[in-house]
Amino acid sequence: MHTLSLHAIPNIPEIKPGDDLAVILGDAIEAAGLSLQDGDVLTSAHKIFSKAEGRIVNLADVTPSEEAQGYANELNKDPRKVEVILQESTRVVRHFKRPTQNEGTMICEHRLGFISANAAVDESNSGADETLILLPEDPDASAARMQEALSKRFNAQIGFAITDTFGRPWRLGQVNVAVGLAGVPATIKEQGNSDAHGRLLSVTEPAFADELAAASGLVISKAGQTPVVLFRGLNWSFEASSAQDLIRSKKEDMFR
Amino acid sequence: MHTLSLHAIPNIPEIKPGDDLAVILGDAIEAAGLSLQDGDVLTSAHKIFSKAEGRIVNLADVTPSEEAQGYANELNKDPRKVEVILQESTRVVRHFKRPTQNEGTMICEHRLGFISANAAVDESNSGADETLILLPEDPDASAARMQEALSKRFNAQIGFAITDTFGRPWRLGQVNVAVGLAGVPATIKEQGNSDAHGRLLSVTEPAFADELAAASGLVISKAGQTPVVLFRGLNWSFEASSAQDLIRSKKEDMFR
Numbered sequence: 141m142h143t144l145s146l147h148a149i150p151n152i153p154e155i156k157p158g159d160d161l162a163v164i165l166g167d168a169i170e171a172a173g174l175s176l177q178d179g180d181v182l183t184s185a186h187k188i189f190s191k192a193e194g195r196i197v198n199l200a201d202v203t204p205s206e207e208a209q210g211y212a213n214e215l216n217k218d219p220r221k222v223e224v225i226l227q228e229s230t231r232v233v234r235h236f237k238r239p240t241q242n243e244g245t246m247i248c249e250h251r252l253g254f255i256s257a258n259a260a261v262d263e264s265n266s267g268a269d270e271t272l273i274l275l276p277e278d279p280d281a282s283a284a285r286m287q288e289a290l291s292k293r294f295n296a297q298i299g300f301a302i303t304d305t306f307g308r309p310w311r312l313g314q315v316n317v318a319v320g321l322a323g324v325p326a327t328i329k330e331q332g333n334s335d336a337h338g339r340l341l342s343v344t345e346p347a348f349a350d351e352l353a354a355a356s357g358l359v360i361s362k363a364g365q366t367p368v369v370l371f372r373g374l375n376w377s378f379e380a381s382s383a384q385d386l387i388r389s390k391k392e393d394m395f396r
Numbered sequence: 397m398h399t400l401s402l403h404a405i406p407n408i409p410e411i412k413p414g415d416d417l418a419v420i421l422g423d424a425i426e427a428a429g430l431s432l433q434d435g436d437v438l439t440s441a442h443k444i445f446s447k448a449e450g451r452i453v454n455l456a457d458v459t460p461s462e463e464a465q466g467y468a469n470e471l472n473k474d475p476r477k478v479e480v481i482l483q484e485s486t487r488v489v490r491h492f493k494r495p496t497q498n499e500g501t502m503i504c505e506h507r508l509g510f511i512s513a514n515a516a517v518d519e520s521n522s523g524a525d526e527t528l529i530l531l532p533e534d535p536d537a538s539a540a541r542m543q544e545a546l547s548k549r550f551n552a553q554i555g556f557a558i559t560d561t562f563g564r565p566w567r568l569g570q571v572n573v574a575v576g577l578a579g580v581p582a583t584i585k586e587q588g589n590s591d592a593h594g595r596l597l598s599v600t601e602p603a604f605a606d607e608l609a610a611a612s613g614l615v616i617s618k619a620g621q622t623p624v625v626l627f628r629g630l631n632w633s634f635e636a637s638s639a640q641d642l643i644r645s646k647k648e649d650m651f652r
Contacts, residue, residue: 142404142615142622150398234650247650255566305600309565309651310511311642313583313603315610317567327569344561346613347569354571355611357602358630359398366398374614386567394490394503395565395651 144373147174148359148366155187157194162289165368169294174370176294181324181374182286183301183356185316185367187262187273189282195274197224211235215244221261222246224272228259233396250275253387254319255396256306275304279320280382287322297378299324303353309395316357318349318386323378325349326385348376349386400629403430404615404622411443413450418545421624425550430626432550437580437630438542439557439612441572441623443518443529445538451530453480467491471500477517478502480528484515489652506531509643510575511652512562531560535576536638543578553634555580559609565651572613574605574642579634581605582641604632605642 152168155161165184169176176182190196204212204219208226212219215237226232229248233255237244248259252275262273276282279302287300302320307313318326330344356369390396408424411417421440425432432438446452460468460475464482468475471493482488485504489511493500504515508531518529532538535558543556558576563569574582586600612625646652 142406144402144615146400146402148398236650238648305602308603308644310644310649311573311603311606312644313601313606313642315603315606345569346561347564347567347571348614350567350569350571351610351613354607355614357607358604358611358627359400371614386569388564388566388568392494393566394492 142373142375144371146355146359147172147370147372149174149368149370150366152188152365152368154365155191157191157196159192161188161192162286162293165286166290166293168368169290169370176290176296176298176370177372178296178298179372179374179376180296181299181301181352181371181376182290183303183316183318183352183369183371184286185356185360186260186275186279186302186304186319188367189276189279189286189302189320190273193276193282195276197272197274199270199272211246215246217243217246221258221263221272224274225259225261228261228274249396252279252319253384254304254306254317256304260304260319275319276302280322280384281320283320283322297323299376299378301349301352302383303356305357315350316353318353318383321349321381321383321385324352324381325376325379326381326383328376347386349381349383398629398631400627402611402615403428403626403628405430405624405626406622408444408621408624410621411447413447413452415448417444417448418542418549421542422546422549424624425546425626432546432552432554432626433628434553435628435630435632436552437555437557437608437627437632438546439559439572439574439608439625439627440542441612441616442516442531442535442558442560442575444623445532445535445542445558445576446529449532449538451532453528453530455526455528467502471502473499473502477514477519477528480530481515481517484517484530505652508535508575509640510560510562510573512560516560516575531575532558536578536640537576539576539578553579555632555634557605557608558639559612561613571606572609574609574639577605577637577639577641580608580637581632581635582637582639584632603642605637605639 202220204223208223212222231249234247300322303316458476460479464479487505490503556578559572
């Protein structure tokens with residue numbers, strides 16, 4: 141019987157700019173009485189990476205552009221926050237303020253290609269008032285550094301995924317998706333495989349990294365201090381990978 | 397430490413119309429040496445429900461309409477399949493044939509409100525050639541009957557979710573989402589809760605049922621015979637729920 145286990149790593153401390161996250165995470169894993177084994181995958185909410193890398197903006201330091209002020213007036217948003225969102229974006233795909241919203245939403249194409257609300261700029265859990273948290277500069281590279289450090293420390297070939305919480309255009313609520321990958325396949329191509337009746341599975345390509353990201357949401361809590369989840373018992377093979385492999389190209393996008 | 401386990405239930409036989417799925421599934425759980433406990437959640441790919449309920453269409457019995465023939469010509473699809481897709485839909489949201497596709501895609505609003513490719517009409521795993529599998533007539537009701545039967549048999553309050561595999565407009569690969577719910581919260585509202593720094597989490601509402609559905613994809617395989625997954629160790633409370641609660645209303649939809 142195929143059994144998969146997910147462990148939320150406890151007691152990860154508040155992260156500050158400049159912290160060595162690999163050491164902190166390795167220590168937390170050991171302190172929990174765990175080790176890492178070949179085939180383990182770890183996921184982490186991006187925020188601890190963003191904080192360690194100093195990807196924090198103090199609103200007091202931001203001067204909004206005229207464009208930002210325009211969106212801010214229309215959407216009842218802080219113009220300085222809008223300015224940061226625009227700086228993280230290559231394009232605003234939609235913007236709106238629903239009657240139920242105090243503050244409107246900007247659906248943006250992030251400079252890394254992700255389509256998400258407010259260009260993944262976040263207010264909560266920053267550790268201080270009046271600050272915003274951005275995605276890491278290069279989440280794939282952040283994941284790769286962590287993957288290398290932990291693989292070395294625990295002498296095990298592991299995978300690492302960095303996640304963020306995204307909404308969906310047609311479904312309510314949010315799920316975590318992968319924004320940075322190291323070793324973890326983005327998708328698993330079942331093209332060419334056959335189903336149990338010998339029929340070719342022509343278009344089946346499970347988004348493995350996003351399945352992991354979504355699953356991690358079952359054991360982490362926004363309100364808690366457990367951003368990191370250890371998966372043990374997965375069927376996967378280590379490969380060079382990038383969260384960019386999860387992004388549908390503009391050419392194939394029917395909804396942008 | 398918070399640990400969650402996922403078990404794929406082995407040895408579920410090929411399902412035929414009229415089969416008593418609750419008996420078959422309960423027997424498979426017992427044969428695997430498992431039982432059900434209060435707080436367990438089971439997910440199942442919809443196909444075994446569709447088959448048991450006879451939601452199978454023989455292509456030879458379908459007469460395509462003129463509208464179906466039009467889409468079929470444009471998209472290189474079987475006009476009979478298009479006819480079934482149209483019958484399952486209230487609206488075609490987008491239709492296109494990418495250069496890489498042999499057969500084009502119709503993004504439809506299913507009669508139950510879900511926005512998905514081909515109105516969730518599926519060709520694989522039907523157990524016979526030239527047939528299509530539809531979603532159950534009322535997946536919430538199917539989930540509720542199963543939830544009641546298994547809760548009674550194992551004397552445990554469990555939750556049950558029926559899933560389907562959906563694409564995403566801006567991300568590659570597919571993830572499973574919930575299309576029928578019994579007892580399992582659709583989303584978990586964290587509004588009003590505070591984060592670790594006392595800041596109000598004003599818009600955080602994890603799509604709990606979709607997190608479960610996506611996670612199930614990590615242990616089931618399209619090619620295999622393990623459509624049912626047992627989750628043990630979740631934090632949740634039983635509530636009256638419906639997969640309809642996961643559907644964004646037309647009024648709030650910016651991309652339909």
